[in-house]
Amino acid sequence: MGNLNPNLLSSEMARLMTAATAEMTTYKKVLLTPQLLLIAILADKKSSAYQILQALSQQKQANLPELQQRAETMAKFTEGRDAHFMYTDDFGQSVPLADEMLVVLDEARSLAQSRNESKISSGHALAIMATVKVTTAGVFQRVGVTQTAVLDQLDNINLSGNAPIIHDFIADAQKGASMPLYQREKLLQALLGLLALAGRPNIMLVGPEGAGRKSLVFSLAQWLAENELDSIRSVVMLNEISLLDDPLKTMRTGLRRASGGMLLVPSINRFFGGRLRAKFPEQVCRDLQKAMLSGEVSVVGTATPGEYELLAQEDLIRQATQKLEVPAATREEAQAML
Incomplete structure (x- = not known):
């Protein structure tokens, strides 16, 4: 038996x-x-x-x-x-x-x-x-x-049974499921300007912790839900729990869903630096880096100034990304957010 x-x-x-x-x-x-x-x-x-x-x-x-x-x-x-x-x-x-x-x-x-x-x-x-x-x-x-x-x-289900593998923030906004966000208009227009460049550009949002780098992308998704752009059909972010449980499946699912749109990757430095510094398996990092060269998806990563200094030593970051600095909110912006 x-x-x-x-x-x-x-x-x-x-x-x-x-x-x-x-x-x-x-x-x-x-x-x-x-x-x-x-x-x-x-x-x-x-x-x-x-x-x-x-x-x-x-x-x-x-x-x-x-x-x-x-x-x-x-x-x-x-x-x-x-x-x-x-x-x-x-x-x-x-x-x-x-x-x-x-x-x-x-x-x-x-x-x-x-x-x-x-x-x-x-x-x-x-x-x-x-x-x-x-x-x-x-x-x-x-x-x-x-x-x-x-x-x-x-592909859309977290197989650990906790939550969806990915979030599409444009889809959430279209369904009325997203929280209202204060739009930092100048930064939003700067981000839209970079995304308008040919070839689905990759963008590094660089700023201190708490500066609102992810919130900038979330507000972009809300703007896109109201002002459709054919060039950006989705704004996708990976579920962090799924990424830890099954990183390769989660990355590939996110890249498929983000094709023709944008993949937001918080703390993108985790996927660079080779075996010494990368936090994820080599194949997962390779898939993300290949996507940045594919022209099929805009990868938008976040990094602190210190993290970006290390990232900038990578040929891929220097040659295939645009940098957008995201400073901490001004006093006037902070008051408006409240």
Whole structure:
């Protein structure tokens, strides 16, 4: 009898597997099935799988109330076949897996690996549960959930189950979801002037901590939401938690979304300096630096004067970026902000 390697699961997937184990008592089952996992997913609104289902529901592609009802019926009547494989839950309890649950985990692992992701998330599991390899597929099809739709959503979801991988501040402003900001008009016009240069220029916003470098970009996004420019269709920033959890996936997702627009990179010095100073893996840094030469996205980085002094030693920074100094707000500006 085999045992599942706990290191294969993300923390949120382990949490959901433990919750699904608890449902075995509720439904009087002796094997952990995909149907019980689905019950746990629908009860955990923070999970990446639930976020995907919620997004599909908002797009009218999924009927969540009907899915909930059908999931409960499936869980009640599905016994499963013993896979002779055990899972140890968060409480140290050994749980026997149904053969379909083992299929879900095995295929989800392959999906994660194909996407350069190290652990199985509930998003990966959901994508497999929507395929004909698992009996949950029929119910998903009836409520409008397909594997293609799930995979399309994976790039926009933080697989640790905490928050979206990226934020598009133009989209937020268009939906009325952004906070009102004081616009420093001269700096905003200077930034717009640099962005108007040919070839999607990269810009370094240089100023002391608290000077409002990121706020300048946020106010630009609000301006763009009201004054559309074909040359800038998005203003994207990466989720810092996602960047720490899965830096390569997060960077590539952000660059894809920012194509044709702008990627804001706070403390951009973290991605330069080689192995001695860079804070992220070499491939992540290389992807960002290649994007700065691609002409497909404007990378806007922030740095303090001291950080920029080191950055300016890099050929890429000297040759492929424009510098915009962002001083601390004047007394008059500070009063206006209040």
